[in-house]
Amino acid sequence: MTAAADTLREEGVAGASARVIAARAGVNQALIFYHFGTVSQLLEAASRQAVDAAVDYYRDRFAEVASLSDLLRTGRELHQRERDAGNVAMMAQLMSGAAGRDPALASAARYAMSAWTVEIESVVQRVLCDSPLAEVADSAGLARAVSASFIGLELYEGVDPEGAVHALDSLEQLAVLVDVVNDLGPIARRALRAKLNSSSSARRAELRSAISVSDMPGA
Amino acid sequence: MTAAADTLREEGVAGASARVIAARAGVNQALIFYHFGTVSQLLEAASRQAVDAAVDYYRDRFAEVASLSDLLRTGRELHQRERDAGNVAMMAQLMSGAAGRDPALASAARYAMSAWTVEIESVVQRVLCDSPLAEVADSAGLARAVSASFIGLELYEGVDPEGAVHALDSLEQLAVLVDVVNDLGPIARRALRAKLNSSSSARRAELRSAISVSDMPGA
DNA sequence: GTCTATAAGATGATAGAC
DNA sequence: GTCTATCATCTTATAGAC
Numbered sequence: 001m002t003a004a005a006d007t008l009r010e011e012g013v014a015g016a017s018a019r020v021i022a023a024r025a026g027v028n029q030a031l032i033f034y035h036f037g038t039v040s041q042l043l044e045a046a047s048r049q050a051v052d053a054a055v056d057y058y059r060d061r062f063a064e065v066a067s068l069s070d071l072l073r074t075g076r077e078l079h080q081r082e083r084d085a086g087n088v089a090m091m092a093q094l095m096s097g098a099a100g101r102d103p104a105l106a107s108a109a110r111y112a113m114s115a116w117t118v119e120i121e122s123v124v125q126r127v128l129c130d131s132p133l134a135e136v137a138d139s140a141g142l143a144r145a146v147s148a149s150f151i152g153l154e155l156y157e158g159v160d161p162e163g164a165v166h167a168l169d170s171l172e173q174l175a176v177l178v179d180v181v182n183d184l185g186p187i188a189r190r191a192l193r194a195k196l197n198s199s200s201s202a203r204r205a206e207l208r209s210a211i212s213v214s215d216m217p218g219a
Numbered sequence: 220m221t222a223a224a225d226t227l228r229e230e231g232v233a234g235a236s237a238r239v240i241a242a243r244a245g246v247n248q249a250l251i252f253y254h255f256g257t258v259s260q261l262l263e264a265a266s267r268q269a270v271d272a273a274v275d276y277y278r279d280r281f282a283e284v285a286s287l288s289d290l291l292r293t294g295r296e297l298h299q300r301e302r303d304a305g306n307v308a309m310m311a312q313l314m315s316g317a318a319g320r321d322p323a324l325a326s327a328a329r330y331a332m333s334a335w336t337v338e339i340e341s342v343v344q345r346v347l348c349d350s351p352l353a354e355v356a357d358s359a360g361l362a363r364a365v366s367a368s369f370i371g372l373e374l375y376e377g378v379d380p381e382g383a384v385h386a387l388d389s390l391e392q393l394a395v396l397v398d399v400v401n402d403l404g405p406i407a408r409r410a411l412r413a414k415l416n417s418s419s420s421a422r423r424a425e426l427r428s429a430i431s432v433s434d435m436p437g438a
Numbered sequence: 439g440t441c442t443a444t445a446a447g448a449t450g451a452t453a454g455a456c
Numbered sequence: 457g458t459c460t461a462t463c464a465t466c467t468t469a470t471a472g473a474c
Contacts, residue, residue, distance in 0.1 A: 138389040159325055176355050
């Protein structure tokens with residue numbers, strides 16, 4: 001399973017054949033089918049193990065995160081560590097492999113994303129609960145968006161390393177924006193509420209009429 | 220080339236073999252090697268064509284974008300259209316295939332990302348130039364981050380469609396945040412400047428000393 | 439340019455010895 | 457459980473007829 005995970009990380013799904021993995025593990029190719037049935041099922045088992053280990057490692061650390069700047073610092077550390085470990089690359093490969101309608105890889109990708117978003121969501125929710133950002137931030141959706149974005153950035157890094165660093169830097173700069181709104185407190189909260197009533201509710205009304213629910217509050 | 224692009228979109232890199240592509244085009248497999256040399260080179264040519272067509276289509280539309288809400292509306296439209304066309308999925312497949320050290324696919328992925336970020340960057344720069352956000356937003360890095368994030372979200376969508384919609388919704392909600400800071404104008408600008416001096420310059424100082432450049436303005 | 443035929447190799451998977 | 461040996465199948469890629 002270690003050999004499978006390493007091969008997936010370094011060679012991608014395309015290079016993760018039974019023979020390549022078995023050679024890396026120093027065993028015979030037939031063993032893979034004896035123990036796991038198919039190559040995809042081995043990759044699934046290996047990635048589940050890797051994701052579980054990584055998420056377990058961060059659970060304690062996540063629990064200590066109390067503020068937004070804590071979150072950003074932990075996030076930076078997590079990204080760098082997981083990047084070096086190659087787990088993000090592994091998830092990216094699982095997801096692109098899953099697009100070729102491989103049920104085992106799809107299941108592995110779903111599991112990995114779910115494991116991460118569950119943890120991230122609880123942290124985001126805790127940190128944002130008494131911030132004006134709670135008005136606009138949906139922690140569940142946000143956790144998924146953050147996870148997915150990191151997958152994309154990892155793939156981008158494989159293709160244009162300097163560009164990816166550039167992109168990450170600019171996202172960090174943008175985090176200052178969140179900090180500012182947070183610090184602005186009641187002023188920001190009032191401005192956000194006003195915005196939400198004028199723009200967003202119009203879109204929501206469209207949505208509601210589209211699904212023929214007519215119990216919206218009087219405009 | 221159309222058949223190659225379609226196969227890449229629908230079956231992924233793993234399923235994009237010479238025989239599959241040729242069958243889709245209704246021609247013989249050997250023609251691919253006659254015209255393009257290798258399968259990867261065909262995929263490269265096909266993706267360049269698709270990217271060029273897509274970017275050309277949006278160039279005029281991008282030119283009309285004048286405000287931040289314009290940008291968000293165009294962005295939403297672009298995302299939906301390109302998603303349906305499958306171009307984001309194609310880029311995702313190119314990038315994950317490139318991770319397996321395929322030079323032609325890597326080149327194709329680089330070209331696609333570059334083509335999009337060049338266009339997006341100019342729009343972002345134009346829209347943000349007289350906004351307080353210009354203080355923290357690096358348009359080049361931001362354009363790359365946005366492009367990469369959409370790649371990740373596309374892959375995620377293939378694995379968990381409802382979750383991906385959720386993630387996109389929450390990003391749209393978060394866009395209201397940007398709107399608010401924009402509207403707050405001078406107040407936000409002052410708060411941002413203050414933040415940048417206190418937190419970010421410390422990090423920049425670390426970086427500068429790390430690369431042994433000592434010409435930073437007196438603290 | 440397009441085809442048939444074919445080489446030369448990789449792949450997933452199984453059968454059976456040990 | 458682990459191996460060897462083998463299968464059918466798929467792969468890229470080339471040679472040569474038309």
